């Protein structure tokens with residue numbers, strides 16, 4: 001669906017070159033939720049704005065559905081942009097228009113159908129985002145989450161193939177973030193829409209993305225399925241963002257690692273293993289005892305996973321056998337101590 005080839009972008013600020021994107025290449029297949037994560041200034045906004053050519057690359061190609069959009073005429077580009085919906089961090093709603101009128105705006109702009117057809121489409125969209133009862137309210141009468149639902153409905157008005165989400169949940173509290181991410185995930189499944197989202201929060205990526213690219217200093221430093229990148233981050237930029245979410249620093253701060261007298265391992269497992277009593281089985285089988293120092297059992301989108309830091313007490317050869325036994329059950333063992 002999307003292919004980016006070697007995108008480069010440098011801004012000139014007060015006569016100085018500010019490189020924003022350097023050699024960005026990636027593919028996003030149709031129907032995928034693709035996340036782009038990075039710290040402030042990493043280049044995320046510049047990259048997402050290139051996907052509908054709000055920003056043009058200095059060099060490189062942007063191919064959408066087989067078409068190089070960098071070479072399109074202005075008229076063709078307008079047509080292409082109708083295939084792309086965009087959701088913004090601060091919603092960008094018109095305060096003088098009601099909810100229904102905000103959602104209808106893109107249909108009015110391209111004069112799509114009669115007024116009755118437009119209204120029918122608006123009703124359908126408001127139903128989809130759960131705002132049918134708020135049709136005639138003004139943005140000032142809505143909560144942040146409801147405003148974002150209007151933003152999503154508006155982005156979908158022209159039945160786009162691609163939905164771009166620019167920090168769509170960054171202005172929302174954690175509970176509202178969850179409900180908006182659930183809505184985006186539902187829309188992705190129901191409408192088979194490709195979604196590209198940018199965020200600085202690993203929690204957002206963990207919840208809805210299939211694959212993720214980590215950008216740092218305008219370059220992709222890591223890319224792959226979320227389970228791989230999230231559970232086994234290779235680069236320091238990724239590791240620090242994952243650590244914030246997994247509370248790895250808290251384990252360091254707690255002093256539990258320093259005071260441990262046994263072997264301390266971090267165990268990572270995904271899928272069906274999450275439901276197995278692996279700690280009990282391992283202790284029983286190899287004659288070890290254990291204590292749990294830290295643990296997370298959660299989900300990566302639809303995939304359950306667990307990450308446990310465990311201190312083991314037992315003889316060296318039994319510990320070695322236990323490590324092999326765990327590996328044979330597809331548990332990744334990292335020795336912390």
Ligand SMILES: Nc1ncnc2c1ncn2[C@@H]1O[C@H](COP(=O)(O)OP(=O)(O)OP(=O)(O)O)[C@@H](O)[C@H]1O
Nearest residue numbers: 011013018020038039040041042043044045046047
């Ligand atoms: N229009 C512009 N003019 C000049 N410099 C720009 C412009 N847009 C972005 N930059 C610079 O390009 C780099 C990447 O910025 P970008 O906004 O893409 O990063 P970001 O990852 O989205 O950060 P944030 O999360 O803070 O928005 C930064 O150094 C930024 O200052």
